[in-house]
Amino acid sequence: MFESLSERLGGVFERLTKQGALSEDDVRTALREVRVALLEADVSLPVARDFVARVQEKATGQSVTRSVTPGQQVVKIVNDELTATLRGEGDPGALKIDSPPAPILMVGLQGGGKTTTTAKIAKRLAERERKRVLMASLDTNRPAAMEQLAILGQQIGVDTLPIVPGETPVQIARRAKAQAALAGYDVYMLDTAGRLSIDEELMAQVEAVRDVASPRETLLVVDGLTGQDAVTTAENFDERIGITGVVLTRMDGDGRGGAALSMRAVTGKPIRFVGTGEKLDALETFEPERIAGRILGMGDIVALVEKAQETIEAEQAERMMKRFQKGQFNMNDLRMQIEQMQKMGGMESVMGMMPGMAKMSKQVAEAGLDDRLLKRQLALISSMTKQERANPGILQASRKKRIARGAGLEVSQLNQLLKMHRQMSDMMKKMGRMKGGMLRQAMRG
Ligand code: GDP
Numbered sequence: 001m002f003e004s005l006s007e008r009l010g011g012v013f014e015r016l017t018k019q020g021a022l023s024e025d026d027v028r029t030a031l032r033e034v035r036v037a038l039l040e041a042d043v044s045l046p047v048a049r050d051f052v053a054r055v056q057e058k059a060t061g062q063s064v065t066r067s068v069t070p071g072q073q074v075v076k077i078v079n080d081e082l083t084a085t086l087r088g089e090g091d092p093g094a095l096k097i098d099s100p101p102a103p104i105l106m107v108g109l110q111g112g113g114k115t116t117t118t119a120k121i122a123k124r125l126a127e128r129e130r131k132r133v134l135m136a137s138l139d140t141n142r143p144a145a146m147e148q149l150a151i152l153g154q155q156i157g158v159d160t161l162p163i164v165p166g167e168t169p170v171q172i173a174r175r176a177k178a179q180a181a182l183a184g185y186d187v188y189m190l191d192t193a194g195r196l197s198i199d200e201e202l203m204a205q206v207e208a209v210r211d212v213a214s215p216r217e218t219l220l221v222v223d224g225l226t227g228q229d230a231v232t233t234a235e236n237f238d239e240r241i242g243i244t245g246v247v248l249t250r251m252d253g254d255g256r257g258g259a260a261l262s263m264r265a266v267t268g269k270p271i272r273f274v275g276t277g278e279k280l281d282a283l284e285t286f287e288p289e290r291i292a293g294r295i296l297g298m299g300d301i302v303a304l305v306e307k308a309q310e311t312i313e314a315e316q317a318e319r320m321m322k323r324f325q326k327g328q329f330n331m332n333d334l335r336m337q338i339e340q341m342q343k344m345g346g347m348e349s350v351m352g353m354m355p356g357m358a359k360m361s362k363q364v365a366e367a368g369l370d371d372r373l374l375k376r377q378l379a380l381i382s383s384m385t386k387q388e389r390a391n392p393g394i395l396q397a398s399r400k401k402r403i404a405r406g407a408g409l410e411v412s413q414l415n416q417l418l419k420m421h422r423q424m425s426d427m428m429k430k431m432g433r434m435k436g437g438m439l440r441q442a443m444r445g
Pocket of ligand 1: 108194276282
């Protein structure tokens with residue numbers, strides 16, 4: 001079927017001799033293949049183009065590590081960027097269902113899997129979160145669809161609102177709301193009618209239902225196999241109704257996951273769940289790493305990326321250590337340290353792990369020196385130029401103002417960062433003079 005991306009890249013890089021760093025041309029050649037792979041995975045052209053441009057910028061000039069090939073390294077960079085792009089904020093599976101009865105509005109086109117997904121989510125909430133859930137079908141045009149939800153409800157042991165012939169969707173929504181409040185349900189789910197394509201009547205109807213229910217979550221259910229169409233559907237629904245998340249169904253099929261990337265890039269809405277089969281427990285919380293691996297189209301991507309990651313980190317540490325011993329510690333190093341700290345769960349948690357630092361970690365948290373500070377510091381470093389990062393000593397007052405403004409912060413906050421950098425740099429020098437022993441220990445420890 002598809003030639004895997006790593007195979008493609010392997011071929012490209014065989015002809016290249018290994019140099020110290022990924023050159024612009026190497027990266028461009030490799031990224032042509034990446035672009036083809038993305039398009040084959042059903043990512044839309046503008047999204048693929050944009051994505052490749054971002055990777056090009058990140059990859060060019062990166063030093064090539066000894067134990068991975070340049071092709072593998074590009075794949076890793078691509079994988080990391082894919083994962084980052086796919087990831088929304090927070091936990092995708094955590095629905096906002098506090099303050100009962102919490103309404104969840106389910107929207108989407110007919111055949112996308114809306115009714116099935118409604119039941120899947122209801123089952124999950126009932127079983128995993130012990131919620132009392134009420135489901136209601138608003139598909140007044142298709143009595144069979146209303147029956148279908150009732151049958152699914154029986155299968156999973158979740159209540160459905162009794163069907164009253166002749167009611168309008170808005171009337172059903174009102175009745176569901178009243179019933180949910182009266183009978184003490186935690187959540188009520190409204191399964192709206194679908195159409196084969198988006199039309200004005202459907203949108204007006206969903207809008208009216210939305211206004212009655214004021215949903216806490218509005219989830220769009222789309223068929224993940226429909227690629228670009230799914231993205232267009234999401235754009236339309238979001239514009240008109242406002243969605244809080246997307247469920248991609250049929251991800252058990254041979255779709256390559258590209259719709260997920262386009263979806264995130266175009267709508268900015270988080271993907272919350274993926275449907276992986278017809279059975280009612282075939283619903284998974286969205287995991288960006290999995291979809292990234294799928295888009296890249298290779299089973300061994302995870303192992304490969306982990307290996308590359310380890311190697312890159314070890315080599316980076318080694319290089320950094322050598323430079324620190326010579327008393328070179330610039331803003332790029334500081335940035336790396338801060339990012340490392342973020343990865344480990346932020347300043348408070350890192351300090352909390354060190355003996356004797358637990359008390360200080362509390363003070364850090366109380367003084368507001370937490371992750372927000374780390375984010376601010378990164379923002380400041382990002383708005384420096386390359387030269388400034390390499391040699392922060394050159395910063396003049398006017399540049400400082402510009403940098404602070406660029407990061408949306410005060411000059412005093414930049415001065416704080418510079419002071420911290422000087423202190424760390426002095427400390428590194430001192431440790432370096434002790435024949436590197438202490439520094440080596442500190443970095444390995
Ligand atoms: P609706 O018209 O949007 O409500 O769609 P339905 O919920 O009736 O689903 C249409 C068909 O798709 C049914 O046969 C479902 O069993 C099937 N379906 C729904 N979700 C999935 C999924 O994640 N994977 C697979 N393979 N089939 C699904």
